[in-house]
Amino acid sequence: MASNKARAYFTLAGYHFNPDQITQHLGIQPTSVDASGARSDLSKPVLSSWELSTETVTGDIDVYKLTDDLIKKIEPVKDKILEICKSHNLSPRIDLVLVLSVDKTESVPDVGFGARTIRFLANIGAFINVDYQLSERI
Numbered sequence: 001m002a003s004n005k006a007r008a009y010f011t012l013a014g015y016h017f018n019p020d021q022i023t024q025h026l027g028i029q030p031t032s033v034d035a036s037g038a039r040s041d042l043s044k045p046v047l048s049s050w051e052l053s054t055e056t057v058t059g060d061i062d063v064y065k066l067t068d069d070l071i072k073k074i075e076p077v078k079d080k081i082l083e084i085c086k087s088h089n090l091s092p093r094i095d096l097v098l099v100l101s102v103d104k105t106e107s108v109p110d111v112g113f114g115a116r117t118i119r120f121l122a123n124i125g126a127f128i129n130v131d132y133q134l135s136e137r138i
Contacts, residue, residue, distance in 0.1 A: 002135035004106055005099040006061045008070050009053035010126075012081070014090040015046065022050040025084050026077045061109035063096060067117045070094070074120075081124050092126035099133045 009031070012022055019033035031053040036046045054070050071094075074081065085092055094117070100108065111130060113121075121128065 002099075002101055003058050003103070004061050004101050004109060005056055005058045005135075006063065006066060006109065007054055007056045007097050008063075008066045009051050009095050009097075010070055010074055011049055011051045011093050011095060012085065012090045013047055013049040013093070014088055015048070017048050017088045017090070019048055019050040021088070022084055022090075026074075026080050028052060028074065028077065060107070061098070063098075063109055063111050064114050064117075067094065067096065068114050071117045071120050075116075078120065078124060085124065092121075092124050093129055094121060094126060095129045095131065097131045097133070099135050101135045 019030065019035050023030055023033075030050050032049075032051040034047070034049045036048055052070070052074065054066055057066060081092060084090060096111070098109065098111070100106075113128065120126075
């Protein structure tokens with residue numbers, strides 16, 4: 001059976017913006033972008049997104065460390081994140097994706113966020129999304 005897997009990612013999302021502008025402004029190379037909104041007609045609201053992700057980890061998962069490592073990468077550009085969110089009306093968020101094993105011998109990871117992560121997300125007005133999935137259907 002499959003073991004537990006997890007990944008955390010920070011996203012800036014909004015309507016009608018070019019993610020390349022975010023990359024340029026922050027000076028951080030994203031792991032993923034969606035520029036759909038940059039190419040869409042203004043009469044149809046289409047989201048664009050800029051994403052920075054951790055690697056997917058398996059086995060013994062430490063959510064606190066995973067999210068803390070991600071925050072350490074973006075914390076130095078906090079003021080730039082605030083500027084770009086305001087100028088482009090972007091919504092910041094952190095997502096945690098957990099794929100849980102159905103194997104009863106696998107431990108279930110604790111899900112929580114450290115003070116550093118919570119403080120940073122509160123300072124930039126971000127929200128948190130946790131997505132649970134099962135490794136296979138029962």
